[in-house]
Amino acid sequence: MNIRDVEVIAPNFKRRLSGVTSTIIQLLPLQARTIGIATMGPDVLPRDVPRLPYSALLALWSRPARRRHRIWHARRNVEMLAGIVLRDVLRMPLKLLFTSAAQRRHTRWTRFLIRRMDAVIATSSRSASYLDVPARVVMHGVDLERFRPDGELPAGELADRLAGRLVIGCCGRIRHQKGTDLFVDALLAVLPDHGDWTAVITGRTTPEHAAFERALRGRITAAGLEARILFAGEVPDIAPWFRHFDLYVAPPRNEGFGLTPLEAMASGTPVVTSDAGAFAELVVEGVTGRVVPAGDADALGAAIRPYLADAPLRAATAAAALAHVRVHFALEREAAEIAAIYDTLWAD
Structure with a gap:
């Protein structure tokens, strides 16, 4: 990209896939249709995500063609720090924006960085409640073309x-x-009563968590359910699996935001989740799925059980979930709300 056309830089300084990375992968190609935007960082993102090389940093003293300054849209501490150095030490014409998804009070270091931002986005009302500065709530959306029934x-x-x-x-x-x-x-509590169901767990196990997985497999085998609780590992594309699931469960103890319930609901799949992250703000309790206290396996099992035995309940919940996501959580809505914040920063 011609650096003169770049109005927003959304850095991605992490090599491994994460929720933040997933957001950038989905959002930037859509934003690029109307805004000069690019990411910067390790070359690990798909080719349809517009990006700049690190050498482009030298050109950030120049202003973009249509704006008085660029926006540096950070989503991690290291990216906030880089923006502060570029703006305050190197005196580059930048406005700094940070998106916070944390569901806890930030560390002193993070609060120090956040106070130096020109604007802050919180991805949920819960995230906003942990901030010491004003923030605009912009909840994540989901790509309704990719995730569909x-x-x-x-x-x-x-x-x-x-x-x-x-x-x-x-x-x-x-x-x-x-x-x-x-x-x-x-x-282990509910499957023995429902012989027509099989569970599939997708996702990568890093070396430091290999013993955790082995212990789980041992418990599954001891219960005689090794043929019905299956580990798929990391899959190349999760979207087809969301369509294949008849019920989706998101049980984390803690989470930043958590896109998977939205992706499942957009695929026409009912969900049962913990109340970690923003899940309680995504799921309409008893309508598009169920929300239970994080860390409570008994409550999780009790919420799952009715769906296993009741096909009409699954169908009604799936229809409600799909309608809810299409109305409230389209990716285009997220992009438009972020664009409004960009406009405010450019007008300042």
Whole structure:
């Protein structure tokens, strides 16, 4: 991209896939239709995400063609710090914007950085409640073209094994924080009573959590459910799996925002979630799914059980979930609300 055309830089200084990275991957190509925007960082993002090389930093003393200054839209501490150095030390014409998804009080260091931002976005009302500065709430949206009820289904050996089965899914990295063990505990309690259901857990297990996964597999085998609670590992595209799931469960103990319930609901799948992250603000309790206290495997199992036995309940919940996401959580709505904040910063 020509640096003169770049009005917003949304840095991504992390190599591994995360919720923040997923947001950038989905949002930037849409934003780029109307705004000169690009990311900057390790070359790990898909090619349709506009990006600048690090060498472009040298050109940030110049102003963009249509604006008095650029916006540096950070989503992590290191990206806020970089923006502060560029603006306050190197005196580049930048306005700094930070998006906070944290569901806890920030550390002193993070609060120091946030106070130096020109504007702050919170991804939920809960996130905003932990901030010491004014913030505009802009909840994440979901790509309704990619996540929809009709479309490609999973293929391969695992999908073949699931033919004719009802499937309950859980997605995310395999670790204590994500509540994978809570999901397993809930299934050990409810699956023996519902022989037509199989569970699929997708997500990567990093080396430091390998023992955690082994322990889960041991408990599943001891219960005689190793053929009905399956670990799929990291899948290349999660969207077909959301369409394949008959029920989706998001059980994390803590979460920043958490997109997977939205992606499942947009795929026409009812959800059961913990109240971590923004889940309680995404799910309409008893209408588009159920929300239970984080860390409570018994409550999780009790919320799952009715869906396993009641096909009309699943169908009604799925229809309500799909309508809810399409009205309130389209990615275009998120992009428009962020664009309004950009306009405010440019007008200042």
